[in-house]
Amino acid sequence: MDERSNHLLTALIERYIEDGQPVGSKALAGLFKLSPATIRNVMAELEAQGLVHSPHTSAGRVPTPKGYRIFVDRLLAVKSFSTEYSDELSHAFTDNSPSQALNTAATLMSNLTQFAGIVVTPQRSQIFRHIEFIRLSEKRVLLIIVTPEGEVQNRILSVNKNYSEAELMNASNFFNQHFSGKSFQVVKQELAAQLKLLQEDISNLMQATIEYADEYRTDNMLVSGERHLLNISDIASDMNRLKQTFSLFEEKTELMQLLDLSSHSQGVQIYIGGESHLVPLEELAVVTAPYAVDGKIVGSLGVIGPSRMSYDRVIPIVDITARLLSNALSQ
Numbered sequence: 001m002d003e004r005s006n007h008l009l010t011a012l013i014e015r016y017i018e019d020g021q022p023v024g025s026k027a028l029a030g031l032f033k034l035s036p037a038t039i040r041n042v043m044a045e046l047e048a049q050g051l052v053h054s055p056h057t058s059a060g061r062v063p064t065p066k067g068y069r070i071f072v073d074r075l076l077a078v079k080s081f082s083t084e085y086s087d088e089l090s091h092a093f094t095d096n097s098p099s100q101a102l103n104t105a106a107t108l109m110s111n112l113t114q115f116a117g118i119v120v121t122p123q124r125s126q127i128f129r130h131i132e133f134i135r136l137s138e139k140r141v142l143l144i145i146v147t148p149e150g151e152v153q154n155r156i157l158s159v160n161k162n163y164s165e166a167e168l169m170n171a172s173n174f175f176n177q178h179f180s181g182k183s184f185q186v187v188k189q190e191l192a193a194q195l196k197l198l199q200e201d202i203s204n205l206m207q208a209t210i211e212y213a214d215e216y217r218t219d220n221m222l223v224s225g226e227r228h229l230l231n232i233s234d235i236a237s238d239m240n241r242l243k244q245t246f247s248l249f250e251e252k253t254e255l256m257q258l259l260d261l262s263s264h265s266q267g268v269q270i271y272i273g274g275e276s277h278l279v280p281l282e283e284l285a286v287v288t289a290p291y292a293v294d295g296k297i298v299g300s301l302g303v304i305g306p307s308r309m310s311y312d313r314v315i316p317i318v319d320i321t322a323r324l325l326s327n328a329l330s331q
Contacts, residue, residue: 022060065274108224115305122298133168263287289322
């Protein structure tokens with residue numbers, strides 16, 4: 001596009017983001033020293049390129065996902081961001097534990113943008129420091145796993161035998177003596193060769209523990225403020241659209257794919273519905289950024305809102321939150 005088309009597209013999108021109404025030639029004529037006829041010609045060219053379109057109820061134009069993409073790419077290229085919320089964001093992470101910092105990040109992004117804030121927590125460590133089995137009842141055993149970072153995970157195992165406390169202690173000792181400091185994948189490989197040498201009863205308990213390892217790997221997603229989307233007319237005005245939006249938070253699969261992709265990218269990423277297959281609704285957009293611990297990317301966070309959002313305001317909030325969360329987790 002030439003410079004004139006660029007300026008007109010930018011002005012149209014900014015106007016549409018502000019009031020949500022299709023933008024006509026007369027509205028743009030007041031911003032530029034161009035005749036309405038010239039503006040209509042440029043608008044027709046933008047429409048031919050698939051950057052804007054005319055809703056059937058109005059002669060005005062609204063941006064398409066392709067138009068939004070050009071708009072946000074220009075924002076990211078310039079990167080002249082400033083935010084009035086820097087101090088508030090910085091103070092929010094003071095003296096937070098890791099789990100508190102993750103929750104703080106999701107809540108802050110939601111509160112500041114009035115959209116939904118999401119954070120994918122770091123994948124749990126696959127290395128364990130200590131394992132303990134505790135008898136709960138005849139067929140139920142509590143498995144306790146302690147990671148090198150001090151995280152404690154509990155899981156109730158359903159077993160086929162009434163294990164005595166002595167047997168469970170022997171099983172705990174076996175795990176800790178032979179496998180402490182190793183990953184569950186290594187344990188699974190090494191244990192396979194030793195199961196035949198163990199008593200059958202203890203062997204079954206070992207296998208039940210290894211089966212838990214697959215569930216133990218699951219990432220967790222924190223979501224805050226999805227209720228804010230009920231106030232977005234672009235989404236809430238259509239019941240099917242609203243159901244599709246909230247199914248994203250219930251199923252989480254598509255969001256996890258998107259955020260996993262973000263965690264392998266550098267800096268802020270923007271996914272716009274109708275353009276990205278990872279965002280199922282044209283009316284939605286997701287702004288994401290990865291965060292790190294000691295320089296190593298361990299997860300990602302972001303904001304889910306309407307494609308008609310103030311990107312120049314949302315992008316720096318997501319970007320700064322990711323940086324502050326990285327600092328908080330690295331201390």
